[in-house]
Amino acid sequence: MAKVILDMSMSLDGFISAPNDEDGGLHNWYFSPSSVSAAVIAELIDSTGAIMMGRRAYNLGDQFDGYVDNPYKVPHIVLTHHPPEKIAKGETAFVFVTDGVQSAVEQAKRAAGEKNVVIGGGANTARQCLNAGVVDEIQIHLIPVLFNRGLRLFDDINSQAIGLEKVRVIEVPNVTHLHFKVIQ
Numbered sequence: 001m002a003k004v005i006l007d008m009s010m011s012l013d014g015f016i017s018a019p020n021d022e023d024g025g026l027h028n029w030y031f032s033p034s035s036v037s038a039a040v041i042a043e044l045i046d047s048t049g050a051i052m053m054g055r056r057a058y059n060l061g062d063q064f065d066g067y068v069d070n071p072y073k074v075p076h077i078v079l080t081h082h083p084p085e086k087i088a089k090g091e092t093a094f095v096f097v098t099d100g101v102q103s104a105v106e107q108a109k110r111a112a113g114e115k116n117v118v119i120g121g122g123a124n125t126a127r128q129c130l131n132a133g134v135v136d137e138i139q140i141h142l143i144p145v146l147f148n149r150g151l152r153l154f155d156d157i158n159s160q161a162i163g164l165e166k167v168r169v170i171e172v173p174n175v176t177h178l179h180f181k182v183i184q
């Protein structure tokens with residue numbers, strides 16, 4: 001049965017992007033990985049059966065031709081109010097979902113089969129998934145930097161606390177890979 005895993009890179013002070021959608025080096029660990037981080041990436045690619053994302057994250061990927069050499073050869077489920085007329089370059093299969101987060105998760109789970117659904121961003125989509133109670137696990141790639149400004153991941157979460165059990169910590173100098181189970 002597919003698990004739903006929120007997987008994002010975050011600054012130590014909780015931002016997933018710097019102002020104006022700049023990545024501020026949050027993804028350096030991914031694009032120039034150490035051997036330890038390369039194993040984390042390989043595990044993620046291997047275990048992912050579908051990716052869920054919001055329209056802004058999709059647009060930013062499209063803008064930088066981010067789907068052209070996409071290692072995730074799985075359906076990408078995109079939450080949007082208005083599906084694009086022209087699909088991003090590359091071989092990635094996109095499904096544009098206009099009837100809400102629950103429907104998107106259900107479609108992603110069906111597409112993922114026995115593998116996991118990974119929520120890859122952005123913050124708006126991640127929050128909706130957390131608030132809908134559909135997230136089973138959270139993997140945060142924590143970067144040792146303070147942004148002070150930008151887009152926060154965990155703002156506007158419903159008032160009820162979300163309990164987490166830490167199940168894995170992998171440390172390298174430029175990133176700490178943190179993995180939690182949601183135990184609400």
Ligand SMILES: NC(=O)c1ccc[n+]([C@@H]2O[C@H](COP(=O)([O-])OP(=O)(O)OC[C@H]3O[C@@H](n4cnc5c(N)ncnc54)[C@H](OP(=O)(O)O)[C@@H]3O)[C@@H](O)[C@H]2O)c1
Pocket residue numbers: 007008009010015016017020021022026053054055056057058060079080081082097098099100101120121122123124125126128151
């Ligand atoms: N650090 C990381 O790991 C990471 C990963 C990915 C992205 N990011 C960053 O995250 C930022 C983008 O995130 P974001 O929070 O601004 O936006 P987002 O979650 O990527 O997308 C939000 C958009 O998706 C559509 N949408 C969301 N929920 C919907 C629903 N229930 N029904 C229909 N459409 C829905 C809406 O777009 P429309 O109304 O236009 O359709 C909404 O404006 C960027 O700065 C990006 O760089 C960071």
